[in-house]
Amino acid sequence: MCAVITERATCRLRIRRSAWEPALRRLLGRGSNFAFGSLRREAFPGGWLFLADQLEVGDTVRGGDRRSPQEDWCVVAVTNAESLQIERLISGLLPRASQTLVLLILDRQVPETCQMLLWHAGTLQPLDACEIVGSGMLRLEQHNEVDSLPDERRSSRTRGAMGAQLHDRLRSATVTIVGTGRSGSQLSFLLAAAGVGRLRLLDADTLLPENLDGMPGLTVDDLGQRKASALAHRLMCFAPNLLVTCCEHPANSEPARQLLQRPCDLLVTTVDNDAARLCISLLANRTLTPHLDIGTLVRQADSSPGRAGLFADIRLLLPGSCVACVGGLADPDAAWYELNAPPGSLQRGEPVSWSAQRSGSLAHLNTLACSIAVEIWLQLLRGEIDSWWQRLTWPTGAPLQITSSAVQGTNNCPVCHTTN
Ligand SMILES: [Zn+2]
Numbered sequence: 036m037c038a039v040i041t042e043r044a045t046c047r048l049r050i051r052r053s054a055w056e057p058a059l060r061r062l063l064g065r066g067s068n069f070a071f072g073s074l075r076r077e078a079f080p081g082g083w084l085f086l087a088d089q090l091e092v093g094d095t096v097r098g099g100d101r102r103s104p105q106e107d108w109c110v111v112a113v114t115n116a117e118s119l120q121i122e123r124l125i126s127g128l129l130p131r132a133s134q135t136l137v138l139l140i141l142d143r144q145v146p147e148t149c150q151m152l153l154w155h156a157g158t159l160q161p162l163d164a165c166e167i168v169g170s171g172m173l174r175l176e177q178h179n180e181v182d183s184l185p186d187e188r189r190s191s192r193t194r195g196a197m198g199a200q201l202h203d204r205l206r207s208a209t210v211t212i213v214g215t216g217r218s219g220s221q222l223s224f225l226l227a228a229a230g231v232g233r234l235r236l237l238d239a240d241t242l243l244p245e246n247l248d249g250m251p252g253l254t255v256d257d258l259g260q261r262k263a264s265a266l267a268h269r270l271m272c273f274a275p276n277l278l279v280t281c282c283e284h285p286a287n288s289e290p291a292r293q294l295l296q297r298p299c300d301l302l303v304t305t306v307d308n309d310a311a312r313l314c315i316s317l318l319a320n321r322t323l324t325p326h327l328d329i330g331t332l333v334r335q336a337d338s339s340p341g342r343a344g345l346f347a348d349i350r351l352l353l354p355g356s357c358v359a360c361v362g363g364l365a366d367p368d369a370a371w372y373e374l375n376a377p378p379g380s381l382q383r384g385e386p387v388s389w390s391a392q393r394s395g396s397l398a399h400l401n402t403l404a405c406s407i408a409v410e411i412w413l414q415l416l417r418g419e420i421d422s423w424w425q426r427l428t429w430p431t432g433a434p435l436q437i438t439s440s441a442v443q444g445t446n447n448c449p450v451c452h453t454t455n
Contacts, residue, residue, distance in 0.1 A: 045163045046153050047298055048074075048109065048137050049323040050087040051354065052169025058090040062113045063143065067092040070111040073102075074137065077322055079296040085109070085137055086323050088453060099130035109137040121152065121159070130154055137162060139175075149175045168323040168354055171418030172300075174204070186276065193230055197413070202230050204416055209233040209299040213286065213315055214306035215262045216240065217249035217396055218329045222303060222405040223266060224252050227274040229409060234270065235294055236281040238263040249396050286311050301412060303327045309364045310373035313450070316357035320451045326352040327412060328363060331404050333395055336431035345397070345429040347404035351411050356422040356444035357451035403427065 058070035071093075075086040087109055096110055112124060121140070130136040140150040151162035167173040194202045208231050212219050215238040223234055240246075242262050247253060250266075252273070257265035261283035270279050282294040286308075295318060302319050304312045304326070312328055319326035332346040350363060364370050407425055414420045421441060428436045444451040 045082045045298065046085070046160075047083075047163055048085045048087065048139070048151070048165045049168050050090070050109075050165065051323060052167050052171075052173075053355075054087060054090045055167045055173075058092050058111065059141075061092045062111065062141065065143075068094050068113060069096045071096045072109060074107040074109050074135075076107050076135070077296065077298075079298065080293060082298075083135075084298045084322055085135075086321075096128060098128050099134050099136065102131075102134065104131050104133040107135040107137075109139070111139040111141065113141045113143050121150075125154060125159075132157055139165060151175065166300075166323075168325070170353075170415060170421045172325070172416050190230055193228065197229070201413065201416060205230040206232045208301070209235065209297075210301045210303060211235040211237070211295065211297075211299040212303045212305065213237045213295075213311060214304060215266045215281075216246065216305065217398065217401040218305035218331060218405055219303070220250040220252060220262070220266050221398070221401050222305060222329065222408060223270055224273065225405055225409050227270055227277050229413075231277070233278040233280070234267075235297070235299065236263045236267055236279065237286065237291055237294055238266075238281075239283055239285045239288075249398050249401065251398055251402075286314060298322065299324060301325050301327055303329070303408075305329045308373075309358075309366065309370035312358050313364065313367075313370045313374055316352065316359060316450050319352065320354050320357060323354045325354075325412075325415060326350075326357070327408055328352065328358055329404050329408050330363070331396070331400050333397055333400060338431075342431045343395075344431045345400050345427070347400060347407075347427040349404055349408045349411060349425040349427075350442070351415060351420070351423045352442070352451075353415075353422045355451055355453070356442055357448060359450045360445040360448035360452075361422070361424065361442045 061067050062070055069092065070090040072087050072090040077084040077086065085107060090111070102108060110128060128136065136154040138152040138154065151165055153160050153162045165175040190202070210226055210231055212223060212234060215223065215236045219238065223236065226234060238261070240262050242253065242257050242260055242265050244258060247255065247258070252269050253265055263281040263283045267279040267281040270277055280294065282290050284290040302315050302324050304315050306312060316326055328350045330348045333343045334346065335343050348363065350361065352358065352361060358364055359367060404427065411420070411423060411425060422443065423439065424442045425439045446452055
């Protein structure tokens with residue numbers, strides 16, 4: 036059973052920052068009048084996500100009549116205030132009826148304002164949003180998606196600490212979380228408390244007694260329910276304004292596919308399953324969506340039985356990097372095999388008991404990792420970091436060690452490498 040709250044159809048454009056910035060510099064520097072490029076298209080129920088990997092700049096644009104009938108394309112035009120007539124611009128671009136054209140019209144005098152239009156089947160309609168994918172995650176919006184004022188008293192402390200601008204971004208943000216166990220549930224509560232507007236939760240597991248101490252916020256009344264729907268219910272009690280969609284089916288099922296194909300602002304994995312993490316890395320790169328991967332481990336020290344070391348990895352992976360090449364897959368071959376195997380296939384190799392890999396779990400380690408993960412996402416939104424790996428190592432009997440570094444994908448990675 037899948038609890039689904041109806042979502043309004045949206046059309047969004049995503050542009051790689053590596054394509055957008057040089058084009059914008061030339062446009063605003065009056066070097067050229069237009070930036071343009073082909074678009075990839077990802078359909079989801081009731082809407083589309085358009086994706087631009089490259090932009091050319093020039094004083095003239097190759098029109099629709101000189102492009103393939105199936106090609107979707109975009110044009111970024113710069114104008115001086117009222118001087119540009121949209122109808123005239125479109126008639127000059129000659130889009131074919133079979134093509135979709137996305138138009139961004141920037142005002143050179145006031146570059147932060149932007150008209151965003153979608154020309155499809157001979158009609159113009161507004162584009163909901165344009166996102167520049169990279170550090171800062173610049174978002175141009177046609178209109179304010181936030182429909183209601185927040186509970187001002189409740190959010191005043193968070194808003195005061197975070198700043199109104201960032202808090203507003205979170206209120207209009209959607210986060211999809213794959214895995215709603217220990218870290219997934221903690222992250223959900225932290226994101227709800229931070230003001231995130233919509234969460235989508237995906238997990239097929241059932242809540243068992245041994246899960247409960249790792250999932251503060253859930254109660255004994257939730258035992259026996261699916262983790263995703265039990266968590267959704269508790270989240271809605273905690274934050275009634277939060278919109279929650281959940282799916283209790285396996286990641287390779289059709290309902291899960293429908294949930295995952297809806298565009299979101301952040302894809303999160305908090306799962307032990309490498310095939311699922313690889314699957315989300317592929318999706319994140321295909322849809323130009325940031326991917327946040329959280330892993331924790333409690334391991335008994337061989338030399339000191341009864342005393343455990345604590346470990347956590349938090350990886351923020353922007354398009355152009357992924358879990359396959361940056362690191363984090365225990366056995367990449369097995370992950371690819373499982374990803375490509377038909378449902379019901381036998382597991383490759385010997386099944387591994389959870390206790391063979393870890394000693395157990397500690398809710399405070401999950402909360403620590405998730406708290407850091409939230410701040411790393413905020414750093415991305417503030418434009419302070421790009422792809423990033425934060426590692427916590429708390430060896431038995433030693434102080435906590437925190438290491439971090441910027442990361443990049445490799446040039447020949449089959450998941451995240453593009454020729455752009
Ligand atoms: Zn990669």
